[in-house]
Amino acid sequence: METIRLLLGIICITVVCSSRLPDRNLLSNLSAEEKIRTEILSIALAENGVREQHGKNDGKRVEQYLKHIGLPKGHAWCGAYLSWVYSKAGFSKPRTGWTPALFPVNRLVKKSMPADLFGIYFPSLKRIAHAGIVVGLKSDWVLTIEGNTNVGGSREGDGVCRKRRHLRSIAKFANWIGKERSP
Known part of the structure; x- marks a missing residue:
């Protein structure tokens, strides 16, 4: 019994150590979809801290997000930001500032x-x-x-x-990376 434990321990240490060799590229083990998701998050997170100039949906970067979807400054821009991020990652869609349009039935995921x-x-707007973009999940938090x-x-x-939002506060999730799903 002790011999089996020793052999299993050696095997485990070998596997763990071999995955941490300095010449290994850890990203090479990611699937194509995982690489795309990582790129989207990298683009999105690089924008953290962007602020409106006068608090009126304006400012250089905010206006770039809005211009990307064909809107002038002054409009709500959460959807424009998402469309801009996905565009920078090479996607032609989504491309809208209308948040309900970001959640078509064929893109919804549980x-x-x-x-x-x-x-x-x-509820006050009935829509x-x-x-925003999911960075990760931690227990009941998004x-x-x-x-x-x-x-x-x-x-x-x-800005x-x-x-960190509670899972219960989220109405829908949409996957714009994978193939469209049949409604």
Whole structure:
């Protein structure tokens, strides 16, 4: 019995050590989809800290997000930010500022993955009125990066922020990376 434990221990140590050799590229083991998701998150997270200039949906970077979808400054821009991020990663869609359009039936998923979109439903507006990108999941919490929000989590914020939202506050998740699903 002791010999078996010793052999299993040696095998485990060999496997762990061989995966940490300095000449190994850890990203080479990622699938094509995982690489795309990593790229989307890298682009999105690089925008963390972007702020509106005067608190009126304006400012150089915010106006670039809006221009990308054909809107002038002054419009809500959480959807424009998402469209801009995906475009920088090589996607032609989504390309909209209308948050409900980010969640078509053929893109909805029950379990989200990093780089999927999330939507928050606002009963007063009777629609999804804020959206962002899933960075990860931690227990009952969704870690996110979002545009047009703030520390308080408002949909009418003033910048790009990393957030932590309770899973129950999320109405829908959408996967724009994989193939469309049949409704």
